[in-house]
Amino acid sequence: DVQLLESGGGSVEPGGSLRLSCEASGFPFSEAWMSWVRQAPGKGLEWVGRIKSKTDGGTTEYAAPVQGRFTVSRDDSKNTVFLQMDRLKTEDTAVYYCATPLGPWLWKFDSWGPGTLVTVSS
Amino acid sequence: SYEVTQPPSVSVSPGQTANITCSGEKLATKYISWYQQKPGQSPVLVIYRDDQRPSGIPERLSASNSGHTATLTISGTQPVDEADYYCQAWDASLQVFGGGTKLTVL
Numbered sequence: 001d002v003q004l005l006e007s008g009g010g011s012v013e014p015g016g017s018l019r020l021s022c023e024a025s026g027f028p029f030s031e032a033w034m035s036w037v038r039q040a041p042g043k044g045l046e047w048v049g050r051i052k053s054k055t056d057g058g059t060t061e062y063a064a065p066v067q068g069r070f071t072v073s074r075d076d077s078k079n080t081v082f083l084q085m086d087r088l089k090t091e092d093t094a095v096y097y098c099a100t101p102l103g104p105w106l107w108k109f110d111s112w113g114p115g116t117l118v119t120v121s122s
Numbered sequence: 123s124y125e126v127t128q129p130p131s132v133s134v135s136p137g138q139t140a141n142i143t144c145s146g147e148k149l150a151t152k153y154i155s156w157y158q159q160k161p162g163q164s165p166v167l168v169i170y171r172d173d174q175r176p177s178g179i180p181e182r183l184s185a186s187n188s189g190h191t192a193t194l195t196i197s198g199t200q201p202v203d204e205a206d207y208y209c210q211a212w213d214a215s216l217q218v219f220g221g222g223t224k225l226t227v228l
Contacts (some may be wrong), residue, residue, distance in 0.1 A: 018193070027206075044219060044220070044222040045165065045207075046219060047207050047210075047217050047218065097164060097165075105170065107212035107217075108155045108167055108212075109165070115164060
């Protein structure tokens, strides 16, 4: 079975940092494009960023609100993708999901983790 | 930046057809995915590549994408279909979610 499991959420003050992890299993992780999507309390989904597979260049892309503050990376030896969040703002408060497409069609998110809550507050 | 717009809410009676729209400039040139999300749960992919259903998704869910509007259609709506639905527009340079539509079955 395909599984994604996020961890690392918690409470942090504005300006602080947090590192989220997402451990994957059940599919060829090294070939996967891995994304982070967030959902603020009571709000809609917002794509945060993505890292391609190393065979596709391993490049990263980010949404404008997090560009320059968040970094997505991966460790294929541990089937894990990371989201390093720096200079956090109160508006970054959200449940953070990792998500990935399965199969050859990449423009979809078949699999999602249960999410991890990040609260940015003083 | 590119934006897609959904109605905040749609109501439908059980057994009737629900249509949830997603609008954006030249949306037909993008690939559209649809997700269903129930309270306290992660989103579930219900449509991809405009009109393709993943395995396990009921045939009563269908979709189309033409011009500036994509539409998710739920035929013979059941109480279990009550959820938030999000469209997502993709192309080589962007991916953006709509604001979501709360489907109420009453």
